[in-house]
Amino acid sequence: MAKGAKRALQLPKQQLLILAVCRFAEPVAMTSVYPYIPEMIQSFNVRDDKVARWAGLMSATFSLSQCLTGIAWGRASDRFGRKPIIILALTCTMISSILFGFSKNLLWAFITRSLQGLSNGNVGIIRTAVAELVPQKELQPRAFSIMPLVWNIGSIFGPSFGGSLVHPVERYPKIFGKFKLLKEYPFALPNLLISILFMCGITAGFLFLHETLEEKKSHRDYGLLLGKFLTNSCTRRSPRRAWSNVEESDPFLSGLSSELSTPVSGSSPAVKLLKQSPGWAEVFSGQSNINLVVYTFLAMHSVAYDQLLPIFMHYPVQSIQDSDVHLPWKFAGGFGIDSNRIGLLFTFYGVFGMLIQFFVFPPFARRYGVLNCLKACCLTFPLVYVATPFTALLPTDSSRQGIMMLLMLIKGFCGIFAFPCSTILLTNSAASLKILGTLNGVATSISAIGRAAGPALAGATFTKGVDIGYVVISWWTLALVAIVGAIPVWFLVEMEGFGGDQDEDESDEEEEEDEEEGGGGGDGDDAKASAIPAAEARSRKSSAPSIAEEAVEDDEEMPESRFLTPATATTSQSPSRRQSLQLRRVSSPIGLGPGIIPAGARRYSSDLGATRSGLGVGGTSYY
Template structure:
């Protein structure tokens, strides 16, 4: 999980790093002289990544079911590195959109990461803690990314003594933060290549030369030698064996201390003739890795995917709208105000301040992820936690646009309350949905496909969210209803509440279904 977390943290740094300066980047491209339209183009930049990610999300998910999680994760990281480099050199909007699309096409890590965590952590009592680890990592990236993006963007303006005008930093004012992001992603690729272990049930015992090299490197350091020592197979997999055999029974295939992938007894025993072939060669027997489409995409799975997509739509809308909302200047011409709906104003903050605010938001998310979220999900369960937040989410979007009506001295206090509200909801609802999706899956061998579809659905919704909200925000500024985009997002959140209330409890599935699923998974585990 630690190695996986180091790989994961690279992406929020790269993804969130553009938010503090994307408004000013669009200004510098001179694609429009109308300040009210900048939000639309900023939404396009955000959506380019997610549209492209949608088109390949299912492909990467299914590919991870066939070749393993590790190669797909490393490919996604490499694609992110290429994307941020091109984005840093972007001279115009077209290249910027192309750069973001490259990142989305080559990155299917959202669904694959969910599958990897589900394969690592199967005990229900560990799920609340385990499923908050990746959100904690995202929060760390959300702290570093905006802070670096806001601080390093346009260095010739922010630090003229260090970056004099006329240099490459003047020609490409947004290159520096993207170089930093690319360097971080490169560290993540190296970390994953050397130390990330495969988790796919059928692929994890194949030889991994990168992991062998990483173990050799660790063996040269005194403090890490124990990490590379072979462990007894029976001890290593005792959690898998224990439910399947009596205490006095020995499985002959686990009587070796040789833990090398080539000679692994788990790999050799996969050819045992007593195990049904359709449990062993899952890529050939049915449509989706051993499970047919109708058996894979059951009603609970489909409802969880839909709820995940709706959630992605309105939360990404908030994330994209907020920096634009904070950077928007008050209108030059006074707009007639007619409360409660007609009003126009903005915070008029610079990129540094926006970056600091987003970083503080990430720090708060980190703290509650570590100390609050596992306790809440553990106490109330994933389903009740998800339903409560899904029902209450729309209130957040109703309230947010009214922050500009507060007296200047109270605006930041109001903003802090809204951000704490948003972060608390978001950090609870995503792990809850991930747990519900994993628990509703008919077989863990199809998790890559299920999470691939979920990731594609979320990417499509994330793509439409910023674009639609950008258009509505521009229309609202023009018409005098600056809350239009926020209130439209509230309607989407209400639809998410309806779907959330329809979600069944995974614990209520019929015993026969669970027995068949567990038996199927146990057959494959014994075979491996």
């Protein structure tokens, strides 16, 4: 494999790592509330049998609020760039999380929880940035597993923070006994500590994250300049060129080019084309619609299961000798454990998920395909949900918690595979990269409806179930939702994504390198002449699509007598592309005055003269 092809199959690890740092605080903040939400609601003088309903409504409030702003965050990232919107969303989420920790009543908790949902727009934006960094299908399982891996690592720390640091004055009187603020607000400490993680992510993003939106890459980024200034004193290596996809042939002054020059990406037609807002018909294609339905149902039952588990495990134990118990269906007991133990179980859950995400998912997805993995997971979810309530019938605490841990690991394994697979399929179903930010914003909003409906439905059915003595109702309802959500998976098609054109570019580079090394078997003139069409092909690909099509059409209208010789025209391109690239070259001496070169000729050189200053400096023209 040529050097260019090898470079194309390398992950941009530095940028993915920075995105992971930016993302890390959000899962910690989101999962830290799972262990202590039942205790928080109880502290608001809510009866035990009503806790599940209010917890479900609180989760629904978060998701519905996220639904209202998901598309807006995505559209804003398409217009202003990924980086500024990521930083803004992180800042808003940090502030709303701190406010949630200072809740003293249900109204304040619901208001701040809704603010968290409104500001939580980074899910789709970071997913879009990953897709723009890694368009190659071969690398997508690894790249798209990084953000779920970050979520799993965050889910290790989150429940530990939430379960062990609430009521700090009572639990750790020697350390926090003198802090009156923490005594008055017993749920504030976890959120205050998590804000430090948010600040680390915001700082890392501002100083080191590169913009991935094509239109904004060439803009001056003062955060990157400051980051380079701060890191220059810590390294002896020569400063690298800033990461950019801008071609070297772009003009110094965008929009200026001579009549004999190739249109460049900075010219006004290309800029107008890039700034056109994509239509909604492009966003809602057939496969994208099916993927959105699948992702919504997946979020609906998976998130509801994770949020119902702490309520189920916190609910008091019911003895099987109770007169209201009629096995095997009628029983209404839980585990009766506190938030500290619940947080410990979720920590093991997160550690397992991290290992599976890092070591198992990428090779499995590459070997069996993301669609096949998604189908297998969707068939497993209902089985786990049906079996979960029967763990409460086991005789001892250790047996109940052990079997529950096993079911949680199976469910976690399926969730770790299902969400990245669904994300990859949704990304590859997009019509173009221009609409990817909007599509992921739509996915965030629509899936938020599922994340709202799932916990609300699970909480309401759990409350109703324990009232009538059938706790299985809530879990079997989730199983039914999972079965319905598995049906559209069988109508999905695994599409190619956006890496095809880049692979062709790399094959062109490979052939050009072989010809320069003399591997073609011809003389030097033939090798140089055959290398020119490849260079021209890359120049055309870097231009706006409409401009490139015009150039190809102009070339196809030229008579065959004006093409190069067959030996020179032999390349590895497709027949139609070879025909469009067979041009006659003539010298372009200094001046480029009338009569020097044929009328209608196009100049393909370094653009140093005709494009940047309007004065020819020599080179080669083709017609």
